[in-house]
Amino acid sequence: MIDATLARVxxxxxxxxxxxxxxxxxxxxxxxxxxxxxxxxxxxxxxxAGLPVNPVAWLLRAALRKAIDGYRRDATLSRHRDAIAVxxxxxxxxxxxxxxxxxxxxxxxxCCHPALEEKSRIALTLRSLCGLSTAxxxxxFLDAEPTMGQRLSRAKAKIAATRIPFAIPGPEDLADRxxxxxxxxxxxxxxxxxQGPQTGIDLCTEAIFLARLLVQLAPDQPEVEGALALLLxxxxxxxxxxxxxxxxxxxxxxxxxxxxxxxxxxxLALLDRAIARRAPGxxxxxxxxxxxxxxxxxxxxxxxxxxxxxxxxxxxxxxxxLNHAVALAESGQLAQALAQVQALxxxxxxxxxxxxxxxxxxxxxxxxxxARPEYLRAIALAGSDADRTFxxxxxxALK
Amino acid sequence: MKYMCxxxxxxxxxxxxxxxxxxxxxxxxxxxxxxxxxxxGDALHPTSTATSVRLRxxxxxxxxxxxxxxxxxxxxxYIIDCSDLDQALHxxxxxxxxxxxxxxVRPLVVFG
Numbered sequence: 001m002i003d004a005t006l007a008r009v010x011x012x013x014x015x016x017x018x019x020x021x022x023x024x025x026x027x028x029x030x031x032x033x034x035x036x037x038x039x040x041x042x043x044x045x046x047x048x049a050g051l052p053v054n055p056v057a058w059l060l061r062a063a064l065r066k067a068i069d070g071y072r073r074d075a076t077l078s079r080h081r082d083a084i085a086v087x088x089x090x091x092x093x094x095x096x097x098x099x100x101x102x103x104x105x106x107x108x109x110x111c112c113h114p115a116l117e118e119k120s121r122i123a124l125t126l127r128s129l130c131g132l133s134t135a136x137x138x139x140x141f142l143d144a145e146p147t148m149g150q151r152l153s154r155a156k157a158k159i160a161a162t163r164i165p166f167a168i169p170g171p172e173d174l175a176d177r178x179x180x181x182x183x184x185x186x187x188x189x190x191x192x193x194x195q196g197p198q199t200g201i202d203l204c205t206e207a208i209f210l211a212r213l214l215v216q217l218a219p220d221q222p223e224v225e226g227a228l229a230l231l232l233x234x235x236x237x238x239x240x241x242x243x244x245x246x247x248x249x250x251x252x253x254x255x256x257x258x259x260x261x262x263x264x265x266x267x268l269a270l271l272d273r274a275i276a277r278r279a280p281g282x283x284x285x286x287x288x289x290x291x292x293x294x295x296x297x298x299x300x301x302x303x304x305x306x307x308x309x310x311x312x313x314x315x316x317x318x319x320x321x322l323n324h325a326v327a328l329a330e331s332g333q334l335a336q337a338l339a340q341v342q343a344l345x346x347x348x349x350x351x352x353x354x355x356x357x358x359x360x361x362x363x364x365x366x367x368x369x370x371a372r373p374e375y376l377r378a379i380a381l382a383g384s385d386a387d388r389t390f391x392x393x394x395x396x397a398l399k
Numbered sequence: 400m401k402y403m404c405x406x407x408x409x410x411x412x413x414x415x416x417x418x419x420x421x422x423x424x425x426x427x428x429x430x431x432x433x434x435x436x437x438x439x440g441d442a443l444h445p446t447s448t449a450t451s452v453r454l455r456x457x458x459x460x461x462x463x464x465x466x467x468x469x470x471x472x473x474x475x476x477y478i479i480d481c482s483d484l485d486q487a488l489h490x491x492x493x494x495x496x497x498x499x500x501x502x503x504v505r506p507l508v509v510f511g
Binding site: 115167169173 | 402506
């Protein structure tokens with residue numbers, strides 16, 4: 001009972017408590033240590049005296065005391081006098097998580113700071129805001145737990161040593177920094193989409209939780225709304241993406257009755273709201289493309305091609321050029337699409353979807369001899385059985 | 400907090416230090432001083448002027464040339480006093496060398 005309550009609080013409210021503690025100590029590691037110590041002492045006290053009325057408030061107050069203790073233990077006490085004074089005031093004020101400001105937005109900007117390595121941003125965000133344990137974060141990356149522990153420690157040490165701010169960026173940096181946060185959330189989603197629930201952690205759900213949190217904490221930001229719309233519009237169709245025999249289905253063969261209508265409608269409404277703000281950006285464009293895939297009867301390919309062209313202006317990456325080519329081919333411009341894909345060869349060699357797409361375009365152009373080795377390459381690179389089965393079937397269909 | 404901005408550039412692709420380049424650095428120095436962030440800043444003579452020294456078994460070994468032979472050379476530095484990394488990166492991005500080389504930003508250690 002005590003254990004279950006503590007585990008639930010530490011999972012659901014960890015981000016909120018940690019953010020409040022980082023805001024007050026200005027030190028990521030100290031905040032985390034203090035919260036951990038508070039949880040340990042909760043086990044003892046709650047077991048003896050019963051559950052407090054407000055467990056989260058109890059934990060926060062205990063953690064503030066632990067943070068003060070931590071500073072007092074520190075050999076360089078003189079440097080921390082101001083910090084202790086501030087914390088003592090906070091602690092005396094009897095903090096109530098219901099009334100203190102939610103500092104999680106500041107926390108996520110710190111976790112996703114571009115001065116940190118991309119993998120560390122994802123790991124810190126999962127650990128700090130989603131409440132995953134270090135072991136769970138390690139499982140996401142198929143890393144050993146000590147390796148992940150070291151990565152998290154290094155990231156926190158860099159935040160402290162270089163003084164990465166715990167703050168919402170100013171207007172001149174906001175767009176870039178928000179993009180870094182949204183990209184981290186999106187990468188968490190795509191990792192979940194690619195690996196499925198095999199690690200026991202549903203990263204797609206975690207990513208949608210984070211995107212919802214951002215919509216709530218950073219309201220009226222069209223890119224944030226666009227990012228949540230993108231995740232919902234993708235997630236809504238997830239159940240339809242594989243066939244009964246487990247193979248990946250191309251969009252035109254997916255059973256639309258399996259789509260989640262509620263998520264779809266929410267995504268479309270969010271996208272409308274974002275677009276009405278008239279400040280387009282990459283996430284809104286990606287969400288708009290996802291929305292066009294759900295158009296009645298069939299995807300609106302010419303419109304999708306036009307949006308990919310605009311997206312490529314903002315993010316000129318070879319993967320977006322590849323997706324643009326797919327949309328062109330579906331719009332009936334196969335020759336142009338094939339030429340565009342051939343030109344991407346040097347930059348996308350070894351990228352499975354590139355070889356699968358080139359194989360498909362060559363086969364559709366009637367060049368089966370050239371398509372065959374491309375399919376074999378794509379099959380060799382396939383990351384899942386579903387993809388392998390699909391590609392194998394296409395290869396067998398060649399003359 | 401003080402940050403050191405180390406300006407690394409490849410001499411083969413770096414524009415020569417003409418009047419225009421000097422002016423760009425002078426302008427930045429002025430803006431840094433006005434904002435109260437400038438602590439120090441200098442340009443270095445090229446690595447062909449470098450001499451490396453080390454002490455081994457109590458003996459001074461002197462060698463012609465830089466510590467490491469790399470394509471990008473340390474061409475100059477700034478020390479700036481900023482409130483946080485964001486502010487430091489904001490100034491570092493304005494260093495003319497950032498446009499064709501790389502500026503490495505590192506916090507100075509505070510002892511005591």
